[in-house]
Amino acid sequence: ATLVLLFFFLPRTLLAIFLIVILTFTYTQKFPGRNWQVVNCDVGQGDGLVINLGSHRAIVIDTGPDPALIDRCLKQLSIREIPLLILTHGHADHIAGLAGAVKDRKVGATWYQNVQRGTSVKIGVAEIKVLWPDSGSYDANNSSIAVRIDTPDFSLFAGGDMEPPTQEVIASELTQVDIYKVCHHGSAYQDAAFTRALAPQISLISVGLGNTYGHPAPDTLELLEQVSAKVLRTDTDGAIAIRAENHRLRIKTSKNRFAFLRWE
Secondary structure, eight states, rough: HHHHHHHHHHHHHHHHHHHHHHHHHHHHHHTTTTTTOEEOOOSOOOOOOOEETTTTTEEEEEEOOHHHHHHHHHHHHHHOEEEEOOOOOHHHHHHTHHHHTTTTOOOEESSSSSSSSTTTTTTTEEEEEEEOOOOOOOOOOGGOOEEEEOOOSOOEETTTTTOOOHHHHHHHOOOOOSSSEEEEGGGGGOOHHHHHHHOEEEEEEETTTOOTOOOOOOHHHHHHTTTEEEEEEEHHHHSSEEEETTTTEEETTTTTTEEEEEEE
């Protein structure tokens, strides 16, 4: 009704300007917004992390439990090529969505039980270092591939479902990061020294709404609060997008897409 009234009572030029402003505002507010660098997809009780390499290319870490959910997220992000796909370990909530991630997309290297700590590669401006696993024998969670990714604008740590037995091993080697994809969906099994060493600006918890595991655990949330990390969760925030510039971070979430929050 408002548009009809404007059509009759505003000069055509003013009406055109008005419509352009409205459409531009709507586009810029649409999730994930422009110039995003990291998105934690909302894949339910599972993990699916995307690091933007530009030109519709991205590093993808885990694919969640449902091919449709990860495919929908990657389509929303306009990702057509995955130069590096990291499947941290063999549990279904991390790899069962694989078919959706690779659907109609070009995939380069895939890491899955074929890399060990010390591996280092560079893709574009992103430097990826493998911090775990070593050559030992561990259960699936503690065999997770853990990586640190550094770019000129942000640093990130993601370690699949690592738990205290292996978190403790690398805790002394860790340094502060901007973004921490919290291990094992924020379960209670966290090494405090490990979390304190990472001391992230933002902690991402990829978790399903109403899950039966009690994720994320209150003790883990308290630990993250102690290190002054801003906590974002896919069960309450939906998909989470981060834009970074010289380690200054901005956040947008799909469940509150008009809130463009600044966190420094």
